[in-house]
Structure formats: C-alpha cells, structure tokens
Amino acid sequence: MMMKSLILLIVILIALIEAQPIPYPKVSDSFLGANDTGVSLFPSYLGLKIHIRCYANVTSANRKGPIALFDSGLPFFSTAWVSVIPSVLENMPAWNISKACFIDRYGYGWSDSSKYPITTQDYVMRLRGSLQVAGLTGKYVLVGWSWGSIFVQTYSLTYPKDVVGIMTVDGTDSKWGFISSNQQAVITYTDIIRGYISLNNVGSLESLARADEISHAFGWFPSALVSTGFTECSIDATQDIFLNNKFLKAAIQEYNIMVVSSVMLNFTYALKGTTLKDLPYVNLFASHDQDWTNRQTYMASLSSNSMTLPVVPIDHFVPLTNPDVIISGLAALSNKISTNPAKIWGR
Ligand SMILES: *[C@@H]1O[C@H](CO)[C@@H](O)[C@H](O)[C@H]1NC(C)=O
Numbered sequence: 001m002m003m004k005s006l007i008l009l010i011v012i013l014i015a016l017i018e019a020q021p022i023p024y025p026k027v028s029d030s031f032l033g034a035n036d037t038g039v040s041l042f043p044s045y046l047g048l049k050i051h052i053r054c055y056a057n058v059t060s061a062n063r064k065g066p067i068a069l070f071d072s073g074l075p076f077f078s079t080a081w082v083s084v085i086p087s088v089l090e091n092m093p094a095w096n097i098s099k100a101c102f103i104d105r106y107g108y109g110w111s112d113s114s115k116y117p118i119t120t121q122d123y124v125m126r127l128r129g130s131l132q133v134a135g136l137t138g139k140y141v142l143v144g145w146s147w148g149s150i151f152v153q154t155y156s157l158t159y160p161k162d163v164v165g166i167m168t169v170d171g172t173d174s175k176w177g178f179i180s181s182n183q184q185a186v187i188t189y190t191d192i193i194r195g196y197i198s199l200n201n202v203g204s205l206e207s208l209a210r211a212d213e214i215s216h217a218f219g220w221f222p223s224a225l226v227s228t229g230f231t232e233c234s235i236d237a238t239q240d241i242f243l244n245n246k247f248l249k250a251a252i253q254e255y256n257i258m259v260v261s262s263v264m265l266n267f268t269y270a271l272k273g274t275t276l277k278d279l280p281y282v283n284l285f286a287s288h289d290q291d292w293t294n295r296q297t298y299m300a301s302l303s304s305n306s307m308t309l310p311v312v313p314i315d316h317f318v319p320l321t322n323p324d325v326i327i328s329g330l331a332a333l334s335n336k337i338s339t340n341p342a343k344i345w346g347r
C-alpha cells in the first residue's frame with residue numbers, strides 16, 4: 001500500500017516537472033541586451049494585442065521620415081532582425097527613416113494568439129488598425145523577408161497611399177501558392193510541428209532542440225547565431241519561445257494560410273488589373289534555382305521602379321546568415337525613394 005502510493009506520488013511529481021512550461025522571456029531583455037533603446041508597443045485591436053518593437057535615432061534629417069516596418073519569414077518574428085538593428089539605428093538618419101519597427105505576427109513573440117488562422121489579408125487590415133491605436137501613423141517603408149513579402153505586397157495594394165517604398169528579402173511571391181510542391185510542403189511542415197508539440201507535451205522537445213537537432217527552418221535559433229550579430233539574450237529568448245506550444249501552434253496556423261493568402265494576392269493583382277506601378281522597390285534574392293529566379297524577376301517587374309540585388313552566398317535565411325546584404329538593400333531603397341519617388345503610385 002505504502003509502496004503503491006509512493007510510486008503514484010513519484011509519477012505525479014515527474015508529470016508536474018515535465019509539465020512545467022519554459023518561462024516566457026521578458027521582452028526588454030530579448031533584443032540588444034544592456035542599453036537597448038527599443039520600445040515595445042502592444043496595441044489592442046479587434047480583440048487581439050500585437051507586439052511591435054520600435055527603434056529610433058532622430059536627428060533633423062529624419063524627423064519627418066517614414067516609419068520602416070519589418071515583417072519576418074515564417075515561423076520567425078521580431079527577434080529575427082536583431083542582427084540588423086544596430087546598423088539600422090546607425091543609418092536611419094541618413095536613410096530618412098524616423099522609426100524602425102519590428103512586428104510579431106499573431107501568436108509569435110509577445111503578440112496574442114488568435115483562436116483561428118489569420119490570412120495575410122485579414123492581418124493587414126488588423127495591423128493597420130493596430131498601428132493607428134499605437135500612434136504609429138504616417139508613411140511607411142515595408143520590409144519583408146520570405147513570407148513577409150506577401151505581407152509587403154498585400155499591405156501596399158490595400159493601402160497604397162501609406163506606402164512609399166518596399167523591400168522583399170528572398171520573398172515569397174504571388175504564384176507560390178499555385179505550385180503543388182509548395183502545397184505539399186505546408187502539409188509536411190504542419191505534421192512536423194505537430195510532432196514537436198507532441199514531444200513538447202511529454203517533455204522531450206527541449207533536449208532535442210538544445211542539441212541543435214531541429215533545423216533553423218522551423219524557427220529554432222542555434223547558439224552559433226552569435227557569429228552573425230545576434231545577442232546571447234535574443235538567442236536565449238527565441239529558443240525559450242520556440243519551446244512554448246504558443247509559438248508552435250502559431251506556426252501551424254500560419255502554414256495553413258500560406259496557400260490561400262498567396263493565391264488571394266495573385267487574385268488581387270489580377271482582379272484589380274494592377275501592378276505596383278512605380279512604387280520604389282528593392283528585391284533581394286538568392287538564385288536557388290531557375291524557377292525561383294524567374295519568379296523573383298517577375299515579382300520585381302510588378303513595379304516599373306524596381307531593382308534586384310543578389311543574395312550571395314546563396315541562402316534563404318538572410319537575416320540569420322547575411323545581415324549586411326539587408327543593410328545594402330535598405331541603403332539602395334532609401335536612395336531610390338529620395339532620388340526617384342513614386343509619381344503615380346498612391347494617387
Ligand atoms: C550601458 O550604459 C552604461 C551607462 O551609460 C555604461 O556604463 C555601460 O557600459 C553600457 N553598457 C553597454 C553594454 O553598452
């Protein structure tokens with residue numbers, strides 16, 4: 001009898017230990033570390049709070065400049081840009097950018113989770129409301145890496161008057177959702193993340209992840225990212241967030257809006273019979289294969305005022321592996337906006 005209840009007690013204790021979630025990191029300790037001048041805003045709009053972290057370095061040169069909004073690849077969030085924040089801060093007066101703000105889409109980072117998947121089209125409408133609640137109004141420069149490129153295009157087409165320039169970084173294009181291997185990939189990725197949630201629920205995801213046995217393609221930050229300009233605190237925070245089911249569930253929701261959001265963007269272009277007109281556009285892309293290159297070239301051609309820049313060495317995880325090319329792209333974009341701003345776009 002004694003023995004049985006002792007065993008039961010031990011089983012309960014183990015279950016309790018395993019059920020302990022990884023503590024959620026404090027936002028202020030999750031980016032640049034000591035003396036971080038970033039400000040986190042949490043505007044609430046249509047029942048959900050979104051986290052937007054903004055950096056400013058204001059001089060007379062950029063006081064009136066547009067706000068740069070950065071949207072990450074999937075399943076990444078604001079911390080993916082830590083490698084570029086110091087250079088962005090240094091250059092924003094020269095670039096005429098008044099604020100640089102890094103967004104956590106719903107469910108990621110410090111943003112609320114949604115009960116249902118939110119398409120990019122819905123997200124764009126919610127983000128605009130959230131920006132107004134946060135007082136982040138004015139003109140925008142939109143920067144999107146990978147999946148964030150669908151956001152950049154959708155936002156621009158929905159609110160053209162607000163957008164003065166865009167940059168896509170090895171960005172997803174509006175034909176992406178029509179390709180059957182991509183449709184299959186989201187099913188595969190969803191299954192993989194479901195597997196991670198199951199492992200997490202029995203307490204065995206953490207050891208796998210800490211041994212760097214999970215690909216960074218799924219949002220895990222390997223410790224080696226310190227070598228590309230990530231702070232230890234940002235790596236720790238991103239790892240801790242990865243190990244929360246909140247993050248993993250957000251990733252599943254997002255994989256499942258990829259095809260529909262991309263296809264709706266395609267229809268938006270087709271239905272409105274429209275393009276990005278003469279919107280200043282810098283397209284950074286890596287030549288993975290001929291099909292990707294063709295689609296990037298096509299995406300760039302949607303604006304008559306675009307340029308492409310190569311990502312070398314070839315790698316899709318640009319903020320993680322090649323922050324310098326993002327800084328070069330931003331310099332090129334700011335030059336374009338000041339020397340050749342849109343004349344018909346947004347009118
Ligand atoms: C942070 O600021 C304090 C006071 O200005 C300074 O002494 C310290 O060296 C700074 N730390 C870092 C890491 O920059």
Ligand SMILES: *[C@@H]1O[C@H](CO)[C@@H](O)[C@H](O)[C@H]1NC(C)=O
Pocket residue numbers: 061062064065066096139164338
């Ligand atoms: C900065 O951008 C703002 C808003 O687009 C513009 O009014 C202003 O003239 C620009 N400043 C410079 C120095 O280019």
Ligand SMILES: *[C@@H]1O[C@H](CO)[C@@H](O)[C@H](O)[C@H]1NC(C)=O
Pocket residue numbers: 057059086089090091092093094
């Ligand atoms: C702010 O911009 C100036 C250039 O105008 C630069 O010298 C300075 O280093 C920047 N501050 C930070 C924190 O990067």
Ligand SMILES: *[C@@H]1O[C@H](CO)[C@@H](O)[C@H](O)[C@H]1NC(C)=O
Pocket residue numbers: 173174175178266267269270
């Ligand atoms: C929309 O998709 C169709 C089918 O793949 C393609 O022919 C067309 O070029 C696409 N348009 C855009 C703007 O992506």
